[in-house]
Amino acid sequence: AQSVTQLGSHVSVSEGALVLLRCNYSSSVPPYLFWYVQYPNQGLQLLLKYTSAATLVKGINGFEAEFKKSETSFHLTKPSAHMRDAAEYFCAVSAVNAGGTSYGKLTFGQGTILTVHP
Amino acid sequence: DGGITQSPKYLFRKEGQNVTLSCEQNLNHDAMYWYRQDPGQGLRLIYYSQIVNDFQKGDIAEGYSVSREKKESFPLTVTSAQKNPTAFYLCASRRDRDGFEKLFFGSGTQLSVL
Numbered sequence: 001a002q003s004v005t006q007l008g009s010h011v012s013v014s015e016g017a018l019v020l021l022r023c024n025y026s027s028s029v030p031p032y033l034f035w036y037v038q039y040p041n042q043g044l045q046l047l048l049k050y051t052s053a054a055t056l057v058k059g060i061n062g063f064e065a066e067f068k069k070s071e072t073s074f075h076l077t078k079p080s081a082h083m084r085d086a087a088e089y090f091c092a093v094s095a096v097n098a099g100g101t102s103y104g105k106l107t108f109g110q111g112t113i114l115t116v117h118p
Numbered sequence: 119d120g121g122i123t124q125s126p127k128y129l130f131r132k133e134g135q136n137v138t139l140s141c142e143q144n145l146n147h148d149a150m151y152w153y154r155q156d157p158g159q160g161l162r163l164i165y166y167s168q169i170v171n172d173f174q175k176g177d178i179a180e181g182y183s184v185s186r187e188k189k190e191s192f193p194l195t196v197t198s199a200q201k202n203p204t205a206f207y208l209c210a211s212r213r214d215r216d217g218f219e220k221l222f223f224g225s226g227t228q229l230s231v232l
Contacts (some may be wrong), residue, residue, distance in 0.1 A: 009158055034218060043208055043223030044161075053215070090160060095217050101217045105176070108160040109146075113145075 002027040002093045006109035013116055019063075019078040021112045023091030026072065032107070033074045034092040035065055044090065048081070050074060051100070086116045122146045124209050124224035129194065130232050131203055139194045139227045140202050141209035147222070148214035150192035155179060155206040164173075166196075167192055168214060196229065 007022040025031060032051050036044040048059025055067045065076045074091060091109040122143045129138045141150065149168045153161040163176030167186040172195045181200025186192055193210075209224040 004160075005167075041127075041206075041226065041228070043210070043221075043225050046219055046221070049217075049219045051219070052120045092218070099213065103217070105163060105166075105170065105215075106218045106221065108162075111156055 001032065002029075002095065002105075002107050004091050004093050004107055004109035005090075006091050006112050008112055010113045010115065013081045013114070015083055015116055015118055016064060016080050017116065019066075019081045019085065021076040021089050021114065023065075023074045023076065023109060024072050025074060025091070025093045027093055027095070029095050031093045032096050033065075034090060034094070035059065035063070035074075035076050036090045037061075038088045038090065038104045040087075047076070047089070052096075053085070064079075078115060081114075081116045083118070084117050086114055122209055122211055122222055122224035126227060127225070128228045131229060132232050134198045136195055136197050137203075137229065139196070139209075139229070140205055141192045141194065141224060143190055143192075143209075143222070144209045145211060145222060146157055146189070146213075147211035148189070149212050150186070151205050151210040151221075152176075152182075152184065152192070152194045153208045153210065155208060161208065164194065199205075205227055206231060 003026045005024045034049045035047040050067045056062045094106045095104045099102045127138045151162040151166040164186040167173035183195045207227045212221045
Protein backbone atom coordinates (compact mmCIF):
# COMPACT_ATOMS: atom_id res chain seq x y z
CA ALA A 1 0.00 0.00 0.00
CA GLN A 2 1.19 3.52 -0.68
CA SER A 3 -0.01 7.02 0.07
CA VAL A 4 1.11 10.61 -0.25
CA THR A 5 0.41 13.60 1.98
CA GLN A 6 1.07 17.13 0.82
CA LEU A 7 1.23 19.57 3.70
CA GLY A 8 -0.49 22.82 2.85
CA SER A 9 -3.18 23.05 0.20
CA HIS A 10 -2.14 26.65 -0.57
CA VAL A 11 1.30 28.25 -0.49
CA SER A 12 1.85 31.92 -1.24
CA VAL A 13 5.28 33.48 -1.88
CA SER A 14 6.67 36.72 -3.21
CA GLU A 15 8.42 36.79 -6.55
CA GLY A 16 12.10 36.00 -5.94
CA ALA A 17 11.46 34.17 -2.67
CA LEU A 18 12.20 30.54 -1.87
CA VAL A 19 9.52 28.03 -2.83
CA LEU A 20 9.06 25.00 -0.54
CA LEU A 21 6.26 22.51 -1.18
CA ARG A 22 6.10 19.62 1.25
CA CYS A 23 5.43 15.97 0.46
CA ASN A 24 5.54 12.94 2.75
CA TYR A 25 4.96 9.43 1.50
CA SER A 26 4.15 6.01 2.84
CA SER A 27 5.08 2.88 0.92
CA SER A 28 5.49 -0.77 1.85
CA VAL A 29 8.06 -1.22 -0.93
CA PRO A 30 10.89 1.00 -2.19
CA PRO A 31 9.13 3.85 -3.96
CA TYR A 32 9.59 5.95 -7.01
CA LEU A 33 8.47 9.52 -6.38
CA PHE A 34 7.32 12.20 -8.76
CA TRP A 35 6.37 15.86 -8.80
CA TYR A 36 3.92 17.10 -11.43
CA VAL A 37 2.70 20.61 -12.24
CA GLN A 38 -0.73 21.54 -13.54
CA TYR A 39 -1.66 24.88 -15.09
CA PRO A 40 -5.35 25.87 -15.13
CA ASN A 41 -7.59 23.63 -17.23
CA GLN A 42 -4.70 21.55 -18.46
CA GLY A 43 -3.26 18.10 -17.91
CA LEU A 44 -0.26 17.31 -15.72
CA GLN A 45 3.35 17.80 -16.71
CA LEU A 46 6.26 15.99 -15.07
CA LEU A 47 8.65 18.27 -13.14
CA LEU A 48 11.04 15.67 -11.79
CA LYS A 49 11.31 12.11 -10.56
CA TYR A 50 13.22 10.14 -7.93
CA THR A 51 14.23 6.68 -9.09
CA SER A 52 16.86 5.77 -6.46
CA ALA A 53 19.86 6.94 -8.51
CA ALA A 54 20.47 10.09 -6.48
CA THR A 55 18.70 11.56 -3.49
CA LEU A 56 18.84 15.14 -4.80
CA VAL A 57 16.90 15.35 -8.03
CA LYS A 58 16.92 18.32 -10.40
CA GLY A 59 13.96 18.95 -12.64
CA ILE A 60 12.70 21.44 -15.16
CA ASN A 61 12.16 25.17 -14.57
CA GLY A 62 14.75 25.32 -11.77
CA PHE A 63 12.92 23.00 -9.38
CA GLU A 64 14.62 20.31 -7.34
CA ALA A 65 13.60 17.80 -4.68
CA GLU A 66 15.46 15.79 -2.08
CA PHE A 67 14.53 12.24 -1.12
CA LYS A 68 14.96 11.66 2.61
CA LYS A 69 14.22 8.08 3.52
CA SER A 70 14.55 8.66 7.28
CA GLU A 71 11.88 11.36 7.11
CA THR A 72 9.83 9.68 4.31
CA SER A 73 9.83 13.04 2.59
CA PHE A 74 10.29 14.37 -0.92
CA HIS A 75 9.92 18.14 -0.63
CA LEU A 76 10.03 20.34 -3.75
CA THR A 77 12.08 23.54 -3.72
CA LYS A 78 13.04 26.40 -5.99
CA PRO A 79 15.45 29.12 -4.83
CA SER A 80 13.67 32.02 -6.51
CA ALA A 81 10.00 32.05 -7.50
CA HIS A 82 8.77 33.49 -10.80
CA MET A 83 5.26 34.59 -11.62
CA ARG A 84 5.07 31.80 -14.18
CA ASP A 85 5.50 29.22 -11.38
CA ALA A 86 1.95 29.89 -10.18
CA ALA A 87 0.15 26.57 -10.66
CA GLU A 88 -0.97 23.48 -8.77
CA TYR A 89 1.69 20.94 -7.83
CA PHE A 90 1.17 17.27 -7.15
CA CYS A 91 3.45 14.76 -5.48
CA ALA A 92 2.94 11.12 -6.48
CA VAL A 93 4.32 7.69 -5.57
CA SER A 94 4.48 4.36 -7.34
CA ALA A 95 5.94 0.95 -6.69
CA VAL A 96 9.01 -0.32 -8.53
CA ASN A 97 9.51 -3.72 -10.14
CA ALA A 98 12.68 -5.81 -10.13
CA GLY A 99 13.69 -4.27 -13.44
CA GLY A 100 13.68 -0.77 -11.99
CA THR A 101 10.55 0.41 -13.77
CA SER A 102 7.70 2.08 -11.95
CA TYR A 103 4.51 0.06 -12.32
CA GLY A 104 1.07 -0.58 -10.96
CA LYS A 105 -0.76 2.46 -9.68
CA LEU A 106 0.39 6.04 -9.41
CA THR A 107 -0.96 7.48 -6.16
CA PHE A 108 -1.29 11.26 -5.97
CA GLY A 109 -1.28 13.68 -3.09
CA GLN A 110 -4.03 16.25 -2.61
CA GLY A 111 -2.16 18.98 -4.46
CA THR A 112 -0.72 22.34 -3.42
CA ILE A 113 -1.72 25.55 -5.15
CA LEU A 114 1.24 27.91 -5.42
CA THR A 115 0.50 31.62 -5.68
CA VAL A 116 3.30 34.04 -6.56
CA HIS A 117 2.71 37.71 -5.91
CA PRO A 118 4.80 40.63 -7.12
CA ASP B 119 2.17 15.63 -33.68
CA GLY B 120 1.55 12.75 -31.28
CA GLY B 121 -0.53 13.25 -28.21
CA ILE B 122 -3.70 12.57 -26.27
CA THR B 123 -6.95 14.24 -27.23
CA GLN B 124 -9.83 14.50 -24.81
CA SER B 125 -13.22 15.72 -25.91
CA PRO B 126 -15.32 17.60 -25.24
CA LYS B 127 -13.52 20.18 -23.10
CA TYR B 128 -16.76 20.98 -21.24
CA LEU B 129 -19.72 18.65 -20.78
CA PHE B 130 -23.02 19.03 -19.00
CA ARG B 131 -25.12 16.16 -17.67
CA LYS B 132 -28.78 16.13 -16.80
CA GLU B 133 -30.22 14.05 -13.97
CA GLY B 134 -30.44 10.37 -14.87
CA GLN B 135 -28.39 10.75 -18.02
CA ASN B 136 -25.35 8.76 -19.07
CA VAL B 137 -22.56 10.73 -20.72
CA THR B 138 -19.40 9.54 -22.46
CA LEU B 139 -16.03 11.25 -22.37
CA SER B 140 -13.69 10.58 -25.24
CA CYS B 141 -9.96 9.88 -24.99
CA GLU B 142 -7.88 9.17 -28.09
CA GLN B 143 -4.10 8.78 -28.34
CA ASN B 144 -1.86 8.43 -31.38
CA LEU B 145 1.29 7.61 -29.39
CA ASN B 146 0.92 3.84 -29.83
CA HIS B 147 0.79 3.52 -26.05
CA ASP B 148 -0.33 0.26 -24.49
CA ALA B 149 -1.70 1.49 -21.17
CA MET B 150 -4.41 4.10 -20.69
CA TYR B 151 -5.82 5.59 -17.51
CA TRP B 152 -8.77 7.67 -16.34
CA TYR B 153 -8.41 9.95 -13.32
CA ARG B 154 -10.96 12.11 -11.56
CA GLN B 155 -9.79 15.41 -10.06
CA ASP B 156 -11.70 17.23 -7.33
CA PRO B 157 -10.43 20.39 -5.60
CA GLY B 158 -8.32 19.48 -2.58
CA GLN B 159 -8.40 15.75 -3.31
CA GLY B 160 -5.75 15.32 -5.94
CA LEU B 161 -6.23 12.76 -8.70
CA ARG B 162 -8.00 9.49 -8.07
CA LEU B 163 -7.82 6.52 -10.41
CA ILE B 164 -11.14 5.42 -11.92
CA TYR B 165 -10.18 2.71 -14.43
CA TYR B 166 -7.10 1.65 -16.34
CA SER B 167 -6.32 -0.61 -19.24
CA GLN B 168 -3.01 -2.21 -20.09
CA ILE B 169 -4.09 -3.99 -23.24
CA VAL B 170 -6.93 -3.97 -25.76
CA ASN B 171 -10.13 -5.65 -24.55
CA ASP B 172 -8.97 -5.66 -20.94
CA PHE B 173 -9.34 -3.11 -18.13
CA GLN B 174 -9.23 -2.96 -14.34
CA LYS B 175 -11.07 -0.97 -11.72
CA GLY B 176 -9.20 1.75 -9.94
CA ASP B 177 -9.98 3.23 -6.56
CA ILE B 178 -13.30 4.88 -7.44
CA ALA B 179 -14.85 2.82 -10.27
CA GLU B 180 -18.44 2.80 -8.97
CA GLY B 181 -20.78 4.67 -11.29
CA TYR B 182 -18.38 4.56 -14.22
CA SER B 183 -17.77 2.20 -17.13
CA VAL B 184 -15.10 1.94 -19.82
CA SER B 185 -14.26 0.00 -22.95
CA ARG B 186 -11.01 -0.65 -24.80
CA GLU B 187 -11.94 -1.96 -28.22
CA LYS B 188 -9.06 -0.21 -29.96
CA LYS B 189 -5.55 0.50 -28.74
CA GLU B 190 -5.87 4.22 -29.38
CA SER B 191 -9.25 4.77 -27.70
CA PHE B 192 -10.42 4.49 -24.07
CA PRO B 193 -13.84 6.16 -23.61
CA LEU B 194 -15.27 6.70 -20.14
CA THR B 195 -19.03 6.60 -19.50
CA VAL B 196 -20.34 8.37 -16.45
CA THR B 197 -23.57 6.57 -15.64
CA SER B 198 -26.64 7.79 -13.78
CA ALA B 199 -25.44 5.71 -10.83
CA GLN B 200 -22.65 8.23 -10.25
CA LYS B 201 -24.43 10.65 -7.91
CA ASN B 202 -21.71 13.27 -7.76
CA PRO B 203 -20.19 13.44 -11.24
CA THR B 204 -19.10 17.07 -11.24
CA ALA B 205 -15.30 16.98 -11.57
CA PHE B 206 -12.39 17.44 -13.93
CA TYR B 207 -11.57 14.19 -15.73
CA LEU B 208 -8.08 13.44 -17.01
CA CYS B 209 -7.01 10.70 -19.38
CA ALA B 210 -3.41 9.51 -19.53
CA SER B 211 -1.36 6.93 -21.37
CA ARG B 212 2.08 5.36 -21.47
CA ARG B 213 3.96 2.49 -23.11
CA ASP B 214 3.78 -0.61 -20.98
CA ARG B 215 7.54 -0.91 -20.60
CA ASP B 216 7.93 2.75 -19.59
CA GLY B 217 7.66 4.05 -16.07
CA PHE B 218 5.26 6.71 -14.89
CA GLU B 219 7.81 9.39 -15.72
CA LYS B 220 6.66 8.88 -19.30
CA LEU B 221 2.97 9.18 -18.53
CA PHE B 222 1.28 11.57 -20.95
CA PHE B 223 -1.84 13.46 -19.92
CA GLY B 224 -4.65 14.88 -21.99
CA SER B 225 -5.95 18.39 -21.33
CA GLY B 226 -9.03 17.18 -19.50
CA THR B 227 -12.82 17.37 -19.61
CA GLN B 228 -14.80 19.41 -17.09
CA LEU B 229 -18.10 17.67 -16.37
CA SER B 230 -20.88 19.56 -14.65
CA VAL B 231 -24.42 18.64 -13.64
CA LEU B 232 -27.32 20.79 -14.85
